[in-house]
Amino acid sequence: MNVKVTGRVVSMVGKPRVIVIGAGGFGKNHVRVLAELGSLGGVCDVDKERASAYGKLYNVPYYVNVSEIPENTYEGAVVSTPTSTHKEVAMQLALKNVKHLLIEKPFTPTVKDALELISFLKNRNVKIMVGFIERFNPAARMVKRYIEEGALGEVIMASATRVRRWPERIADSGVLLDTAIHDIDLMRYFFSEDPVKVYAKMGKSMHRVHEDYATIVLTFPSGGMAIIKANWLTPYKIRSIEVIGSEGVVEADLVTQQVTLSSKNDRITPFSEWSEPLRYELKHFIECIVNDVNPSPGEEDAVKALKIVEASLKSSVTGNSVDIGT
Ligand SMILES: NC(=O)c1ccc[n+]([C@@H]2O[C@H](COP(=O)([O-])OP(=O)(O)OC[C@H]3O[C@@H](n4cnc5c(N)ncnc54)[C@H](O)[C@@H]3O)[C@@H](O)[C@H]2O)c1
Structure with a gap:
């Protein structure tokens, strides 16, 4: 399917037009919410049926290949294809003169890929956001606010649990890169510093290729500690956070968004x-596109989280704690 669009696509109300690349399991949510916000400008998916279904549903141009997207047409794009394709897709979009990219977590499969992609995009003045969505979860924001207001006193330790039964559908990453990375990013957000050391253990139980359970212990320069547990084995879904300070404890359920301060x-x-x-x-x-400013979380957050993932994998293999490079 090749839908030709000429000229710059600008909405009736002047909102930036954003195209979604990959309208699968998660990308379809980007499509829906961007449409609700009045900024959906197009859909691209190699699955022709999917691309045409969303294009017709929201009355926007649709494409089955990034190469078909016309140049100088979209101010922004969301990259929600499988992680192994992010780098190539994002580079193609930059060559189409798309200047703002929201690239889904975990950004790229490796730090090396991330650094190469960032260098390519920065040379073309592309502004980069990474899809660490939990930073926008109202419950996580409330936790952060309590920490900043001093309601917990000195933060001593935090823990995160992110578990659910997940069939073997994600072919290109394991639970660490795909799932635990959300909490790795949240811990950097809560502690407002980067961990210096990681000790991790992980393994493979039901899934054939990648690890499907992991526990990670992070040590922060301030002496704080974070424990992250993630798996694709537990037959129900938990996404929870607990932060313990000298004066109080905050618990957050990231699914129900209920927060308790004790x-x-x-x-x-x-x-x-x-x-x-x-x-x-x-x-x-969208606001960052309108104001042409760098979004947060951005490329630095993407790379730092990937470094922690790679150090965790190394720790699990060697059985030793690993220093996390800057
Ligand atoms: N932020 C979150 O909470 C969250 C949740 C789920 C997934 N994700 C991330 O979103 C990305 C997609 O995950 P998913 O679960 O939706 O995967 P998915 O396999 O369900 O969907 C991917 C879609 O991309 C399409 N596609 C593949 N290659 C393409 C290409 N080169 N050009 C255009 N379309 C292409 C596929 O046809 C499919 O429709 C991954 O990076 C994943 O880590 C983020």
């Missing part, structure tokens, strides 16, 4: 209405 004499669960993290993430991306 101190010596008090335990409160403030009411907050559930809202979709992807909406906040894409709003931020």
